[in-house]
Amino acid sequence: MSDFEPVVVVFACDYCAYTAADVAGRMNLEYPAGIRIVRVPCTGKVDSLYVLRALEKGADGVLVAGCLDGDCHFKNGNLRAAARVKALKRLLDEINIGSGRVEMVQMSAGQGAVFAETARNFVATVQELGPNPIKHAASQAA
Amino acid sequence: MAKTDSPRTSNSVLVLGGGIAGIKASLDLAEAGRQVYIVEQKPSLGGFLPLLDRQFPTNDCNICYLMPEGGASQGLQRVHTLPMSHLSELKGSVGEFTAAIETKPRYIDTDRCNACGACLAACPEGAVVFTPGLDTNSPTCLRYPQATPQAFSIDMEKCTKCGECLKVCHPDAIDLDMQGSSQELEVGSVILASGAQVWDPTPMEEWYGYHNFPDVITSLEFEQLMSAAGPTGGAFQRPSDGRRPTRIGWIQCAGSRTTKPGGNPYCSSICCMISMKEAIWALEHFDRDIEATVFFMDMRPMGKDYELYYQRAKNELGVNFTRCMPHTVERNDKTGDLVLSHLDDAGKLQEAHLDIIVLATGFCAPADAAEQAAVLGIEMSSQNFVAAEDFAPVSTSRPGVYACGMSLGPQDIPGSLVQASAACGLASAELAPPRGLVLAESMPTEKKITGQEPRIGVFLVDWGNVVKESVDSEAVLQAASGWDGVVFGTQLELAHGSRGLDKLEEAIAEHDLNRVVVAGYSPRTHGNLFAEAVRRAGLNRAMLEMANIRDQDALVHRHDRTSATDKAVALVRMAVAGVRRAQPMHPVKLPFNPDALVVGGGVAGMSSALSLAAQGIKVYLVERSRQLGGLANELFRTLEGGSVADELGEMIAQVQDEPNIEVLTDTLVVDHQGQVGAFITGLQSGPGMYYRQVAHGVTILATGAKRYEPTEYLYGADDRVMTQLELEQRLGKGEAGDLLDTVVMIQCVGSRNEQNPTCGRICCRSAVKNALWIKEQNPDSQVFVLYRDMRMPFMSELAYRQAREAGVLFVRFDPSNPPKVSQEDGNLEVVFTDPILDQPLAVEPSLLVLSTPQLAADENTEELCDIFRLQQGPGGFLLEEHPKVKPVDTPAPGVFAAGSVLAPASLAEARTQGLAAAGRALTMVSKLSLVLDNPVAKVMPERCAACLICVRVCPYDIPFINADGYSEIDPAQCLGCGVCAAECPAQAIQLQGYEDDRMLARAEALLEGIL
Amino acid sequence: MKSDSNLEKVLAGGHFAVTGELGPPRGANLEAVKEKAAHLVNMVDAVNVTDNQTAVVRMASWAVSLTIKEMGLEPNYQMVCRDRNRLAMQSDILGAAALGINTMLCLSGDHPSFGDHPQAANVHDIDSIQQLAMIKGMRDDGRFLGGDEIDTPPRMFVGAAANPFGDPFELRVLRLGKKVAAGADFIQTQCIYNLERFAEYMRQAHDMGLTEKTKVLAGVTPLKSGGMAKYMAKRVPGMDVPDDVVKRIASQPKEKQAEEGIKLLCEQIEQLKEMPGVAGIHLMAIEWEHKVPEIVERAGLLPRPKA
């Protein structure tokens, strides 16, 4: 599976992870190109549906990237997001997509290096999991 | 600070000089509702800044934040730029000056010129002038695309009036018979910001070989040679033979700290940082395959946390540092090597062979400084810089005339910006109170686009060609052209400047676009800039979506062009999908409470309070202890010998007498809520903890630092061991007499070590101050100062020289071999190594003085951060919004900071920052209303099941079920987090810009083609 | 006399009554029942036969009651509200009365979630107080709960359980009052270890005139071991075992703990005998039936009055 390059959608909070990703870029830190970032005002805005829809459209993994505990710009949006991710993981196990494809990660705005490292690690994890199983099914069905 | 009795009728300020300091002062003033005239002698604004490719310590290019076009756009129309002009006379007095301005002919009409460059190409004499640089005529050197005004000029001294240029100028902008003009301006105050000039090494060419050897260049020339936008396009070659250099050396203090004729006695303060930046840059540029060596006497990274930059350069990035006295430069004609002879630490003569030598030239006063001072009627120092004092750091001898930036002496950008904001605060106080400000920009009416089919324009913006290096831009545009709704796509050349933005606006009109995608920058940093342009083109600001293909693509995947291009396509497709569903957004206006809260009653806080109060603003000044004054209460005199106590006492009295200031001593801040313009802060006073809340619109934090309590060198165990501050107390009270026989001072105690890697910044100056004072009280005393680097910026270098001349012995020690202090039978002994003799020396001091730093008041600052939702930086000091461009702003809008809460600060710095924070606060306070343009949550009543979930999840308790039985969200209060929208079980709540259909469309577009 | 109950007679005669308890087996083996019951003959005035105790299925209470009746014991037929609706209850009562069962105890029953059929429907058509009133109505008014007349009403001496230590404490005596009002001829209490608190309860009951109207038998159970004492103290809902009681048993060596338990029990019975309003004891020695003769003997409760 070494030639498998996962596509990962990152829902990144503007106040931390999205900024951290900008910082990572400006620090010229590399991470796999499959990482694609969608900006959200707070991870509390990340509807479970967005995550499911991303998987439905073929993403191999989804990261919800919010602020560190206690640092949410909106008090506790990140905790709500974390709770949703937890429930989503259960659902994904139930439908055999696998809970490992979704993670909640936390960082602060200045942590460009953390963003890059998190991105690399998650891509590696998804590489282990293999491609989103629906890709195969979709190509079969087509 | 003498209070002026000004008539306060004018609302205008004259700013002399269009460099970074002048621009900053103008922008702050304009934002605060003032009319500003910037008078600049050159054809365009910018000063030194456009000559620099990047800036320490972030090694970013922040030009976009600093220049008028890229910075705050509010109030820009109140800035009147007068290029090629100078002040010829200043009549009248504070509040009612009349300034006579002479303007030279430009020979090009700025309203018509579109800076196409045809004239420049056509001119056989090289008389057409546009951008300063290594080659001042180079049309390719467009490092400064935001030049204001965006127009060429003609140097009539070179012009032969051949008329070639007239033929090629299509806009018909050239008028070779143009006459100069003069005018008189009524202004209330004046800010001098005409800066300094780079010291020219020509007079000392016998030492440095400048001119004699082409491979000896100045810092600024090096910068131009290295710049990708420079004359060589970044292909760095040795000027003499075009060879790729492998050994580059920087010679520090070229022309500074010298008594040699042609040189300057003071320290230029910023050259150490510039050289380090250049050395790091060179190492990066050549993939570390060169030797970069800095030859220096003392490294003086003076700004906040600059010491960390030095340590990183030395320990991580591979810059060589050779401590020496640089002597002469010669050239080995056989090898072509430059040979720098220098005296090493042990006093031995050494030679270094180099390919290129960069002279870290300092700065000096402009040639016409004295002349200008005469016109202004202000006093100058011996070096022709404005003579300012610690307690009046941006004031001149003439009331109503202020100074900032390099007019006050060489300094870095944050220092200039702080002074600019400070001067602007003071200058503003001399004016009529701003009232009834008309803030409405002259914007066209928004086009109605409801019901229209999307007509989307895709603009690829790549200033500096960063994106193109990794991404096939054409392929991206090609892909975009096929997408639903995309009717136009182009690369926007130099879109960063007004020229590019004009093009954007033109394209919107020309192609009747109703939605815009800009691909290139992060929406966080550039969203506002492009949104303004979109708005100017008659569209709602929300009709813009940005694709972050620079920071989150090109910069990350530069080794994989294919993937980077694919990803760019996906990101742009996401933006297109998003913008297709964009809905107009309309900002909300709220009343703005103009009162201010200043936390901390030290010099910085009092300065802020006084400056604000002078503008008629009600200030609550909160101080934790029982008395005002803070750390300055323990100081007696300044380095120049002025009395701190007198000045401080006067300042405290002023604060107490000021009716607009309510002083609350013995008071703590315990809670804080609200937003800029409408803060509410809970305070607690006295041992009984009386609680009250104050309502205010802006906040200035100036809670200061704490002293380091040394544990080293028998401190606390022997009465003869004390800190500089304690010594100062004794000297001040005349109680040090017996101790002043043999005095040893040890520098860097508690700083620049593992526990505290930062530099204390002001301890060297304290040591020199006290050493001189000791010599004054007892000329026979023997004083040793054991130091690592003597950090004496600008004129304090003269005091250092004076101390050496007075017989104070300065002995350097290496941190690996620090002085040893012992006590036996009551005899104190200090053993240290003399680097020249390389021998241990033992001294039995009557007094051992430790130079200890100010440390962050960690616990206090931590709590302050907790309450005000801010962050701490290295060493626990408060983290500012941006160390370079927003030095006294914090990330929380409406909250500013000043003084040693940010970093160890001298009295003058604390005072300046206090004034600057007030100046910054003024830009907000002057607004009558608070405009909220963040996205807000909207309820679709027909879907609402009134389930109360939004009411329960909102972190700010904003939604409620209204009389009609559905949820209602006040747009003025909603902060736009979107939690309610994400939790609404009926999908009845949508957050503007992040509506569900839009979010899903984005995600789908991002993943299109995968299945 | 309301019935032919031996217990009623003993109480009416002013004797200090002693009742025992027997748990039916989880199978159809009658011999085991008889073996246990044999220990109780002539030792107690009536024997409670539990009804699916702790919500675990066991042999029908009425069947075991009948069996021990034949052995010469007076069964106290327990019936819980958990498993039957009012139809089944009344029909079973008629059957029991017809077959010579004279004494009944009305109970709510433990919740099914404790037992071996947590899935079972939890009937609770009527509650134990309504059950008491129902039986009283059948007996005294000769009417079914539905109002129809009964041809030959069942003559049943009917009692109820009471827990003096459940929460809320202040409701305990009030609820006793409700049971008495509903028709409880006698009351058997939960195991008593905290005699002080029980005395307070009895005092209140006495003040309300309840001891005039009903006979209270204090529940007692020998503590077989320190472990059991701790378990009772911590785990059994509504049980109040004072620390010093636990300590007293647990501080003995293992082998002497049972003996200490019996000693403590006898002391408590002595105190209960003296307590105003206490008409007897209800000795719950489940799975320790063979010790009953020894306990009754040592507590000075023999011989039992002949009916």
Add this chain to the structure above:
Amino acid sequence: MITATRKPMEEILKSVEPFSKILLLGCNECVTVCHAGGRKEVALLGAALRLGRLQKGLPMEVEELTLERQCDPEYVEELSRTIDQYDAVCSMACGCGVQTIAERYPSMPVMPMVNTAFMGASESHGVWAERCAGCGDCVLGYTGGICPVARCSKRIFNGPCGGSTKGKCEISNDVDCAWQLIWDRLKELGQTELYSKLMEPKDWRTARDGGPRRIVREDMAL
């Protein structure tokens, strides 16, 4: 309000196994409020169903729609024009909604996607608790406004039983003893005398035990 929870995915996937195109139908009433079957949950289950089916290699078309109310025929009528294109309707409404659909569209298989649980109240965000058992003969006036039928594990009318400990029910420390609550509230109200009254055996006919119930307003139903 009626509360419900989504069925386990395994059961749902099994129930839709035979179908390739379904209508996933939400209801904007109680199940929206209890986060079980409103638009949001419909969208989530829709995505999960599509994903789950794709994963098995059996793609399924899922149309999503949320009706104002599934238990009123007028609202259900709006499906009549389009319902034929589906193999089945998967309803996220309570049992009433499922049956209303089934009754109106006799030939259309209707699958429940939620387990209808109880009539409950929100205790806090995300927590619903049973408050009413719909017994048809309300005694709240005598029990301090706390229902012994819905909230006492043994439905005791003359409680509490002996298992009440520290205000909690014998079945779990997480369950309040209803009678403790009743008593506390009666005390607060100064109505403790209500307790002394013996509550008569309940007439369960008004509850489900009398057979399926209906309410007919004679003044309205012509």
Add this chain to the structure above:
Amino acid sequence: MAFAKKLKSKDFCYLAEMETPKGVDLSAFVNNADRLKGRVDAVLVPDLSHAVMRLSALAGALMLKDLGLETIVSFSCRDRNRLAMQGDLLAAHVLGLPNVMATEGEALELGDQPGAKAVQDLSPAEFLAAAKGLCDGRDMGGRELQGPPSFVLGAAIGPWTDAASAASRAAEARQAVEMGASFLIAPPVFSLPDFAAFAQELGDSGAMLMGSVLLLKSVGMARYLNENMPGVNVDEDTIRRLRGASDRPAEAVKIAAETVQGLKEYCNGALLVTAGWEDRLPDILELATR
């Protein structure tokens, strides 16, 4: 009155301090008070506390009474002479506010009317005597009253810094009890052992001893109190705990609640002082009575 009964019952008392507003907007005052109903035995309303001009305590207490709360009015000897004091005492009785006590009052310099004149006609002890006298039907001038009032009297205990001052505080307290005080309010407790030692020193005075619990809102406040409030020593563990908390105000509430819990062992009640954060009182009470 319930408070008087509660004092006799010796059950643990929960008291909360509520300052009257500086101004006539009572909304926050009423809101906060409303949330205390059924949670506290009485609300202590200080009179012009911190020497800050504000709504008079009697009026505030009357508002609270109308809301259904029982109050203790704490008079300040700083601001009224014996005529006014006695007059106000009679008023308190008539208005149905029988629980009263007096304090010396903070120094005027610390307040917002530093130019005011400090009266100090009576000491708190003399106040007790005067109140007792009124109950017996005579005013301080010895004149007979037309109908005597009745009060439940209390007294504040001053801070102590060492064993010796603790002993003299205890003696003062016993004296106050002799003069009729049936409850005693001790200064804020930050160290339970220290308070326990005092309680032991005091012994059974015959009055109910209440410890004050001051909500430590921040580390800065803890440091400030350590430096400026006599007898206060907030230990480093507490400060570290506050520093380490992600939500400091919530941690402060917990600490206060734990102090209340701890006090139950040593005295008969706790007075919660939240100094402006009255909206947090229910949280503290909730945790403290759990």
